[in-house]
Amino acid sequence: MKILFMIRDPFVDAYPKLIRDAKGLADEVKVLYTDNGIKKEDLLQEVKDVDIIVVAIVKIDQEVIDAAPRLKYIIKFGAGYDNIDVHYADQKGIPVTNAPGLNAESVADHAFGLLLSASRSIPQKDKEIKTNQWELSVGHEIYGKQLGxxxxxxxxxxIAKRAYGFNMTTLASGNYKDYGTADKWNVTFVEKEELFAASDFIIVSTSLTKHNRRMVNKALLNRMKPAAFLINISRGGLIHEQDLIEALKQKRIKGAALDVFEMEPPQNELAMLPNVIATSHVGGSTYESIQRIGNLTIQNISQFLRNEPLEFVVTPNLNK
Structure with missing residues (x-):
């Protein structure tokens, strides 16, 4: 049994027990460092003799799956599995599991960090100080504002729980509606068009699918208030980046704070705009969340090897 880990490079250093535990379960464990990218031809070679793939952001498509004739199981090290061809894996009888909710607190913390940073220009002021500039600037309170x-x-x-502590009025939009939680944190469900028109801060936290790619486009951006901020901690593909660039350059909205981009690292000017705060897809990267996801990973590998039911199977036909 050979396991190939392709998780974010700092994750291995943050939780070395993960690899040690995996080595206790498999004949061979290999860690492939991929944060600086990996060529497709190299990836195809690396997977040809593996039984289990543990992956963070590397794309596992049909070609990669076909290049791994021994592949029996794919584990997403995180929640969003849009980088994995789940339906093709399902057709091949290969289960795919993920770790939903285990980094939610970390990502929500980061979302509010970006929100506060945008509202008070914290990164910009830090940069000014470090270049011997001392200038007053006027920011925005978030207390009592409308969050979408x-x-x-x-x-x-x-995120809604944190917003409640800031006395924010919160709107939410999406297919999933938890009315109990919404009532608890004073959240009102609306259509996305109303959410974009009414909110002072908008946080994108929905999963990326083939149906909602680039859903945040010119039509929605044009509904935003001129003083509003857009924050994305989910997937870059949810935003039409060129439309956002135009809105920011033309100052149709106040600014954006982005942890994710359609191409990572970003290949366009979006992250370089002065009214954009950018981080490098680190929303879920905390010691605590890495440990939680790592423990689930080892648990699922153990259960797979014992032919026991797996936690959080996302392959449709195998999740029955």
């Missing part, structure tokens, strides 16, 4: 959350899953609900 696009997507009300585990992360969206964790």
């Amino acid at each position: 959350i696009l997507g009300f899953g585990s992360i969206g609900k964790a």
Whole structure:
């Protein structure tokens, strides 16, 4: 049994017990460092003799799956599995599991960090100080403001809980509606068009699917208030980046704070705009969340090897 880990490079250093535990379960464990990218031809070679793939952001498509004739199980090290061809894996009888909700608190923390940073220009002021500039600037309070959350899953609900502490009025939009949690944190469900028009801060926290790619486009951006901020801690593909660039350059909205981009690292000017705060897809990267996901990973590998039911199977036909 050979396990190939392709998780974010700092994750291995943050939780070395993960690899040690995996080595106790398999004949061979290999860690492939991929944060600086990996060529497709190299990836195809690396997977040809593996039985289990543990992956964070590397794309596992049909070609990769076909290049791994021994592949029996794919584990997503995180929640969003849009980088894995789940339906093709399902057709091949290969289960795919993920770790929903285990990084929700970390991502929600980061979302509010971006929100506060945008509202008070904290990164910009830090940069000025470090270049010997001392200038007054006027920011915005978030206390009592209107927050819009696009997507009300585990992360969206964790964000709503934090917003309640800031006495924010919260709107939410999405297919999943947890009315009990919404009532608890004073959240009102609306259509996304109303959410974009009414909110002072909008946080994108919905999963990326083939149906909602680039859903945040010019039509929605044009509904935003001129003083509003857009924050994305989910997937870059949810935003039409060129439309956002135009809105920011033309100052149709106040600014954006982005942890994710359609291409990572970003290949366009979006992250370089002065009214954009950018981080490098680190929303879920905390010691605590890595440990939780790592423990689930080892648990699922153990259960797979014992032919026991797996936790959080996302392959449709195998999740029955």
